[in-house]
Amino acid sequence: MTEQDIILKTQQFVQETLIDAEGGHDWFHVLRVWNNAKLIAKSEQVNLFIVELGALLHDIADAKFYDGDETVGPKMAREFLEGLEVRKEDILHVERIITNISYKGGNFKQTFTSAELDVIQDADRLDAIGAIGIARCFNYGGFKNRAMYNPDIAPEMNMTKQEYKKSTAPTINHFYEKLLKLKDKMNTLTGQKIAQERHVYMEGFLSQFYAEWKGEL
Numbered sequence: 133m134t135e136q137d138i139i140l141k142t143q144q145f146v147q148e149t150l151i152d153a154e155g156g157h158d159w160f161h162v163l164r165v166w167n168n169a170k171l172i173a174k175s176e177q178v179n180l181f182i183v184e185l186g187a188l189l190h191d192i193a194d195a196k197f198y199d200g201d202e203t204v205g206p207k208m209a210r211e212f213l214e215g216l217e218v219r220k221e222d223i224l225h226v227e228r229i230i231t232n233i234s235y236k237g238g239n240f241k242q243t244f245t246s247a248e249l250d251v252i253q254d255a256d257r258l259d260a261i262g263a264i265g266i267a268r269c270f271n272y273g274g275f276k277n278r279a280m281y282n283p284d285i286a287p288e289m290n291m292t293k294q295e296y297k298k299s300t301a302p303t304i305n306h307f308y309e310k311l312l313k314l315k316d317k318m319n320t321l322t323g324q325k326i327a328q329e330r331h332v333y334m335e336g337f338l339s340q341f342y343a344e345w346k347g348e349l
Contacts, residue, residue: 135181138216142188145212149192154275156268157194161259165190168255172322182222182248185213186229190252195234200297206230235260235310254323257314262330265311266337273303280304281345307338 133141150159169187173180189212193205206227213223228244233253242249259265273280279302287308291299296309315331318324343349 133216138213138218139181139184139188141216142185142212146188146192149208154197154272156271156275157191157197161268162188162191164259164264165252165255168258169252172251172254172320175322176247176251176320178247178251182225182229182246183251185218185222185226186233186248186252187255189213189226190230190233190256192230196297202231235314250319251323254318254320254327257318258323258326258330261311261314261327262333265330266334269306269311270303273306276300278303281341304338304341307334 146162147159166187169183173183189209193208195202198204209226209230210223229249232242232244281304282302285302287305315327318327
């Protein structure tokens with residue numbers, strides 16, 4: 133089986149697996165990350181096969197939808213790739229990418245690094261900011277039945293990984309606890325450039341949001 137055949141079968145597998153997923157973590161999220169990753173990879177020295185596999189499988193079983201179990205995604209990816217007889221070293225690389233890609237409160241220490249992970253992580257983080265990021269943020273907040281905003285509940289800026297995972301704070305708080313921090317956590321020059329533009333867009337949205345909230349506009 134060629135690498136392109138493997139990519140195609142992986143695409144089909146992810147589409148089928150995520151058919152009923154929450155709107156911010158569905159196939160279209162994966163598709164955007166996949167496209168972002170291929171764009172960023174053009175300017176980086178990476179194994180494109182690994183980048184594509186990692187991007188496609190990075191959210192195959194997001195821990196937040198599996199009671200916080202972070203082993204489900206890597207295990208599901210491994211079993212699928214083994215069925216396609218992908219090389220063991222490539223499967224291990226993809227597993228490590230899935231394990232280390234998430235933000236997890238920003239205080240999570242990655243146990244693995246690679247140029248391919250850098251590209252996919254930037255691609256994933258880009259989908260968390262800008263117009264799409266805003267839409268995904270409120271979609272997930274609605275999915276979890278969270279308040280949009282409560283001025284009496286301040287953002288928690290230095291949560292541990294466990295505190296971050298258990299947070300039930302209003303959706304606006306998430307901008308300060310994660311989204312506005314991502315611009316400075318990009319790994320690649322391409323990611324940094326795109327993130328800067330999307331960051332500015334979010335700042336404008338927040339200014340408009342608060343003005344409307346206070347009845348100033």
